[in-house]
Amino acid sequence: MQIQASDDEIYQRDPVRDREGEGDGVILHDGRLGAVFPAELFRPEAAAIQGGGTGRGEAVFLSATRKTEAGEEEVALVLRHFRRGGLLGRMLGDRYIRNGLARSRPVREWRLMRELRRQGLPVPAPVAVRVAPRGLIYRGDLITERLEGAVPLADLLEAGNASLTLWEWVGATIARFHAAGAWHADLNVRNILVDDASGIWLIDWDRGRLGVRRAGPLRANLRRLRRSLDKEVKSHPAGSNTALLERSIHEGWPALERGYYRGAGNG
Numbered sequence: 001m002q003i004q005a006s007d008d009e010i011y012q013r014d015p016v017r018d019r020e021g022e023g024d025g026v027i028l029h030d031g032r033l034g035a036v037f038p039a040e041l042f043r044p045e046a047a048a049i050q051g052g053g054t055g056r057g058e059a060v061f062l063s064a065t066r067k068t069e070a071g072e073e074e075v076a077l078v079l080r081h082f083r084r085g086g087l088l089g090r091m092l093g094d095r096y097i098r099n100g101l102a103r104s105r106p107v108r109e110w111r112l113m114r115e116l117r118r119q120g121l122p123v124p125a126p127v128a129v130r131v132a133p134r135g136l137i138y139r140g141d142l143i144t145e146r147l148e149g150a151v152p153l154a155d156l157l158e159a160g161n162a163s164l165t166l167w168e169w170v171g172a173t174i175a176r177f178h179a180a181g182a183w184h185a186d187l188n189v190r191n192i193l194v195d196d197a198s199g200i201w202l203i204d205w206d207r208g209r210l211g212v213r214r215a216g217p218l219r220a221n222l223r224r225l226r227r228s229l230d231k232e233v234k235s236h237p238a239g240s241n242t243a244l245l246e247r248s249i250h251e252g253w254p255a256l257e258r259g260y261y262r263g264a265g266n267g
Helices: 086-092 105-118 153-159 164-179 215-234 242-263
Strands: 010-014 025-029 058-068 071-081 126-134 137-145 192-194 200-202
Touching: 105 126, 105 137, 153 192, 153 215, 153 242, 164 200, 164 215, 164 242, 215 242
Parallel strands: none
Antiparallel strands: 010 025, 025 126, 058 071, 071 137, 126 137, 192 200
16 A cells, blocks of 8 residues: 655755765655754764664664744654665665655655554654665665654563563554554564553554555564564573573563454454
């Protein structure tokens, strides 16, 4: 299901040269940082970098100012540069074949996240996307609002701080997305964030889809998540609290499934 452009999308030309010296890109945003998006935010070396992220994409934390009725306020953001994984990643890195702006992976993820937000599903607010073409290829970036205080589920598991109730909430949250036909292409233990109020969020919707109703692909999401948990155990440093992590997963996974099937109306 391809999500169409909405009336509140704002296009602007990108005056910022990309990391290869190429300009004449396109920025798509929703106006929350003003009618003209501050394009310099797509240059992490010039932004107020506060930290980093993990995963295939290069993620940095930064901040910006937006105007409100009460004045100005700081907003915490995450900038993620799109980069391929696997064998293609080793060959092509951050380059993608051009096939039109609407079909570019950054724009598709931005529009998907906006639609998920409209449906009340817990994903970070997408702020802006940038596509920088060069010849037959393009590079891209996505900026979202940062979930202050949120940490990957993996961190809580490693610290032994994931209760069975939290596992159930994770399962119920995944069920909400699946009930809406939302399919995550890389559902793993580091793309699930838990905030200070134990709210569950799913991030990194690159290659995700809406309109998936068949049980097979949706249940495959759960199997992928389970594999990521097993991988987390195998990648744990020797001599660390691997036994604690294994026990947490062994006890928690049935609770996650219980929350999922209850959320799906089958429990």
